[in-house]
Amino acid sequence: MSITLRTERVLGDEQRRAPPARPLDAAWVAVFAAALSAAGAARPSLWFDEAATISASTRPLPDLWRMLGNIDAVHGLYYLLMHGWFAVFPATEFWSRLSSSVAVGLAAAGVVVLGRLLSTRTVAVTAGVVFAMLPRVTWAGMEARSYALTVVAAVWLTVLCVLALRRDRPRWWLGYAVLAIGATLLNVFAILLLPAHAVMVTTMAESRRARWGWVLAAAAAGAATCPFLFFSQGQLFQVGWISPLSARTVGMILVDQYFDGSRAVAVLCGLLGLAGLISWRRAGWRPRRLVVVALAWILLPTMAVLGYSMLRNPVYYPRYLSFTTPAMALILGLCIVTIGRSSRAWITALLVVFAIAATPNYLAQRGPYAKEGMDYSQVADVITRHAAPGDCLVMDNSTAWKPGPIRPLIAARPAAFAKLRDYGRGPTGIQRNMLWDAHIAVWAWADKMPYCPAIWTVSEHDTSLPRHEQGTALHAGPRLGRAMAYQVPYRFGFRIVERWQFNFAQVTKSLR
Template sequence: MSITLRPERVRSDGERPSASARPLDAVWVAVFATVVSAAGAARPSLWFDEAATISASTRSVPDLWRMLDNIDAVHGLYYLLMHGWFAVFPATEFWSRLSSSIAVGVAAAGVVTLGGRLSTRSVGVTAGVVFALLPRVTWAGLETRSYALTMVTGVWLTVLCLAALRRDRPRWWTGYALMAAGATVLNVFSVLLLPVHAVMVLAMGASKRTRWHWTLATVVACAASAPFLFFTQTQLFQVGWISPLGARTVGMMLVDQYFDHSLPAAVMAGLLIVAGLVSWRRAGWRPRRLVAISLAWIVLPTVAVLVYSLLGDPVYYPRYLSFTAPAMALVLGACIVALARSSRVAITVLLVIFAVVATPNYLSQRGPYAKEGMDYSQVADVITRHAAPGDCLVMDNSTAWKPGPIRPLTAARPAAFAKLHDYGRGPTGIDRNMLWDAHIAVWTWADKMPGCPALWTVSEHDTHRPAHEQGPALPAGPRLERALAYQIPHRLGFRIVERWQFNFAQVTKSIR
């Protein structure tokens, strides 16, 4: 699609007038962003967090509601939405993640719309493409969690706030209050968008009457979401694994928060921002509103979370601020357009360079063990292809995996293990109103083992054994030799005849 970018006049207030927007701009950027995020979605293994989504979202609504009283209330609305998604699509690697890829597309359309309204059409389109390529975004689009949806609510709530400021009608402010409350229930950190919108109110030069309407809508939104915010404080134990602030936090903010461990992408973004500032100064173009709102969107939520982490419980983790990614895309989009002086060719070249710089990280995100190195899907594939109905499953609960114990592995792809006798499975997650099934020690059901045609044991990877081996009686290896999951079956005459090893796990088949 050909897009003609022409230099625009500078108004007396330092802003350039917005070029006539084309509705298809947001559509094609949304499609582009969805495709970029969805590419390779089936390849990475499911992991702990995604297993939690599948475990919670595939149970009935009453069962989900009871679970949220114990755990994961902060994800409750997302789980409910995914319950509807899984009623239509299977809970596989690709289909579960496609929901997030589509959300990224919807958020990209919002970036195009917001950028065009705050600045120019060229800035909006460029920012939308940058958003699609941003490493934090391509990561979120491949994660069966709420991060991509928080980007949707973040950018479109901001678009709605801008529309309400300009129209100043009760129905717009009512919609804003409802959406703000809903965004907060989807992700508690989204409440930090409200101070950002206060900056927008000031930057847009709203009248006293309009400022009063915004304040009233904000109070209503806060009051509506306050009970939820207070309740979630009772479940802060869930993020007890987050480390206190330290020197590492600086690197997490500068690199991980928007660039997902991609130092080259972070460096290029920094260079673009510096070059953009120089270009603005030379050209006399200072997009004050867009820059002020975007910087507030980046800085205020980050500072608020850091202060809370310093004074209260540590809660800062880069991906929790994913809803601020549209702001970084807007800043970079404006810088690219300023540096390229609105030349279509120059803008395209800079976008291609940014894409090339981000590509190594993009490919890494789509590796088989991209999700914290976990290999839930690979284990499930072995069981699916090689295990027979009526075989038995042995889970070695002494593994040192983090996060979590070994039982979440079966929750990621439960259908793969359904054909096995899992005598070590205790009360189910549904019965316990928890995410995971309970685990029963292997010695308590040893009397049932002689009736098993084969034992499928899942344990920790053993670096002393090969990735795959087969034979009439294979060595257990140092890792399995010290595990009761092997010792007890061995005493009953079971011997290992085949072994598969992945990144975290090893799977063995044993027969008598």
């Protein structure tokens, strides 16, 4: 009986009036989340996807518009926003990713506001803190892609839906429709929020007028985005690398989708969910609104993407459903408060345990090669520090990197390579209306080699050679030795005098 009374006092029936929220709750949680994501954001190397963001967003707007007709239309709105960001901030590792860190802060504030609308202040704040520490969120917060911004749109669209249901005025539904369109333009999967909101409307709407208000707003958003959704179907070749569904997909859903591969956090969250369920049953309490909304938010988009992947084209990849992370945070926040029985000390202790479990993954996300093992930034650093203006650049296009080819490496930090003579550069990405420059084989411009003071070659890492070495004529190694990128300069008398090796790449300096 005491458990029942205590649980009802903490979580209450959603219709019971809880203590008013403090206006600074959302603000301090937002600052905490943004700072947590931004910490260490400059350390990992830029990688293929982030190079795409920099390549697209830093070109003139007319050129960006033409490119979207060929590729990456699904990221068009994000590239436009980042074009404005890069007009103010440089396209470096930290500043590129800071945009996502700020977005995570805004999303965390939205989680607190939404939690307060659906439950109590304690649940709202706890969910906001959990959201800030969730591995998928700390990953998105330092990724120069649209994931974090899509989370912002998703959580505030859900907040707007709740408010529109309560106030039921045309201007609220108009705002909902506009934001739903914007969210879909940021991420096509965000349209899958509408079925989840349909469940919320069924649960929360107090009048037929409110239900019809949502139906009309959702229909307007769907109709407005249909041309975009159909057009983006023509660019599905971009995700041709995604594997069909298999037994491995189950692990991706359970461990990667919200926990970024952290089994410790996945197990802990499973235990929290189980303990929360047991506590609810013992208390005789049936949480309705928050749980129903959050479960619909998680399950319906995930099931829709899995269904599409099974019936048409494989498109399921864990990070594509990042916009459902607020729902997971709300459920975990509710579980922690339920288990802690409103005790601030117990809730804090559980949050500390969550933080400890997430720390190894958090640190790994901020390692130098955290982004799919890529080392674009390390290569650019070598060129920046050691190459002289007028030296020549050779890119070994025979590397087996995936995703590839090798030219995106230059696009990530173009200023580092601007001082070099890059005769292997074909028509530019702008000229081709594509993300990357074309590549010209090294033998096609061999006649220019005798005029190169030094040649800098970027090729694939060779595990048989040391990380760094110097000498008058270093051995090329089995990997580079068989590549035209080495053989052609060698015939002109160039010999390797210094080598740097990283995770994927090796960089060599050759002199005659």
